[in-house]
Amino acid sequence: MIQSNAYCGLITDPSGPFQNCHAVVDPRSYFEDCQYDLCELHLNNAALCESLQAYADVCQTAGVQLAPWRNATFCPLACAANSHYEPCAAACPATCVDPTAPYNCSLPCVEGCVCDSGYLLYNDRCVPSQQCGCWHNGQHYPVGSEFWTDNTCSSKCTCPSRGSKVQCFNASCPAGQYCGVQNGKPVCLEHSYGICHVHGDPHYQTFDKVTHNFMGNCTYTLAKVCSNTTSLPYFNVEAKNEHRGSTQVSYVREVVVEVYGQRIVIVKQQMSHVLVRSGTLPVSAAGGAITVSRSGRYIVLETDFSLRVSYDADHSVEVKVPTTYFNLTCGMCGNFNNRRDDEYMMPNGQQAADSNALGESWQVPDSDPSCGVPVPSPPCSDEDEKLYGSDQFCGILTSRPSPFESCHGVINPQDYFDTCLYDLCALNGGQEFLCAALEAYADACQAAGVTLLPWRNATFCRELETACIVS
Template sequence: ISGDPHYYTFDNQIFHFQGTCTYVLSEVSNVAMAFYLLYRFDKIGNPLLILNFCHCIGLWKWFAVNGTFIATPFTLHNGSIQVYQSGFSLAISIDFGLLVTYDAYSYVTISVPYDYQNATCGLCGNYNLHPEDDFRSISGEILSSDVDFANSWKVEGDTDPECHDVRCTGLGCAVCTANEMSLYSDTNHCGILGDVSGPFASCHSVFSPQTYIENCVYDLCLGGGYQPILCQALNVYSAQCQQQGVQLGHWRQPGFCGKCCPATCSNPSTPNNCPLPNQESCVCDDGYILSAGQCVPEANCGCVFEGFYYSEGQSVVLGEDCGRQCVCSSRSMVCNQHQCGPAEVCGLHNGVRGCRPISYGTCSVESLGSYHTFDGQTFRYPGACGLTLARVMGPSQLPYFVLTVEKVPRGLQEFTRFLRFEAGGTHVSIELGEGSNVQVSQNVFFPSALY
């Protein structure tokens, strides 16, 4: 699945579908094992991939959007699941032969062993080597419309308000002008894929470039010629070719063909045991190695602890009850006991486990100078000067903020009131009253003496 998106089934049926819901990409179920892949777009158009599978009796859900952030590579469930970087994509390999790659942008590949012939269903088709019956709906009916087929695999119960059936057909969802067609089809754009003397020529005998050119032109039309879209479209054809062992000419600057599985601090010998062919990738300079996605000197590698890798200096809270806080130091993980406070609960926030407040203290100010503190004290102060409402006191590990209110004389009898807030280098000033004005400035320092 690539681009906006374009689908290439197991049997090489090609269709185009711009859905806004969650769809079953591929699903299989038998006595021994089952899996299903879901594909959807978030509210700003980024594709999300969700994989669920069960093996024998146990059920595991391991790939989700709001899970804990873990550095690759790592393994799960006694090594039956391997997650690692492959070229520019994340690869997920499961012991029964399923391999999924995802570039976290718009390119997904799903590979299954030949045992799965005529056993799959979903948008990727039934894998029976007959592309003419790939448009089989969830009810088993073979449809003539790719749009009706795709809509039939929409996941039931999708409550996202952005989810609705799509009725435009294939490449007709966006029409290129004659000028756009001519421009985006030349060898400086998508036409480079078909250039017989270009960097992709060695793959023409394996994959005809015509469909990839058409999809590339379509995506560029939708994106107004945005350069990263072109790079992504070229990468799709490149990746397909390299998976077949075809070595291409240099089409990136600089071009480099590296190991599909790069060496990492947690597994320096990975390239020697990689089952995949070499492909274009970013590699570390000699003497450096990948540490949580960053190239570091080999001497600066971090810690492998309880099956997962942590970079040097990284601090994490572990345990379902946040009972340990651990720091990676000199390749050793050092842990002390950790405990959440009485008004906190252990949980995940943006992929990071930690203690989160279960309640909040509230301070309020009423219009006639009546103040209510965080601890419930009430007092009145009608003064017409700048007052600090709240700020972080003294040395603290908490993020700093300061909130002030100020009355500025205007004329003989009137005042203009301002609420000012500063945090993280950003200052927000709000003029209170009807039709309030808001001014935001970045990285501005306001000395506390002004308050």
């Protein structure tokens, strides 16, 4: 039996630190629980301390003042910086908000950590009392703190000294940052982006990384501003699809961007150069707020608020939207809200049953009446699926080693492998469809800053350039 006063016997010791409590709270059940725990846990010191603390807590709750039972080597209670342990501390600690709280506290004392002399509790830390600062609109702010007064980050205040009034002044976020909200408070955040990628025949990878396979050949809304309350510039991005050789699939034929009252159309052309009605690239519109230029094989439209729409004039479209538009968009590219469970949202606010229903709901009303959604292709045979999944086809995306291996840790290739397999099964394994799938993953990797090994050559996936800009 574990009865030594070095163990559970401390609880019942008539001359021990808990003696004043024996007449108020019977120690026997706590002693027995302590013995049981130590036997089961093989004299675990932490279990002993927890048993002693349980009896100490119930005694202090009953109003009994105990003698110290902890010390530096026996059940020490670790305290944070600028604080110390007291066996009978005020249950209402002195804080920056209420330094006199212990003197007006009606609760019995508790053991715990107490701020050292000259320090007060603020946000679970003991700070020098002179750092306890100012009140503003019912909130307390420590000395030297700064805070925004509204969700537009247009006014900032500071607390200069203890007990003083806050000092406020006009301000704004630094260049390259925007005003956002974190934990319910306005803060300046670094700009980041949501990226929607449309590629192949076609596949839509939304801002929130859900992939839709939708083969409709009408005109569809990719992304637009759907909030009526935002003061941010409005934009609308649409894509018109077309059949190429097979009515089972479709590809992007043109991209339309509406912004700042301008309507700019980038159209696929069967020629090896770019035609621009208003002049050679780069061109600008809306007083320079819109620019259209070439970047590699892409035609890129950019605005002064960091919207970026890229089209390779073949099959691949990327819509890049700054985080200021978080949760403000709708369309095939989704809501841009970091949620994957609402990526089938139709214009009426309901969730579509599948990707086909979603795509049809975002068809632009003035689309060609003869367009539509083709009948789904028959499933791939097991033999073909194995072939197209091999390293000679789509498997090159996921295999190691491969030209794409350096990107695996940045962008998971599985979605691109799946869409590649989907395309080759639907289109009987044509090399141009394989190249389009590999190209889509390569573009995503390079956009993420990954340098890939060469994967094209003179006979495999040779690059072509075809586009026309109409502004």
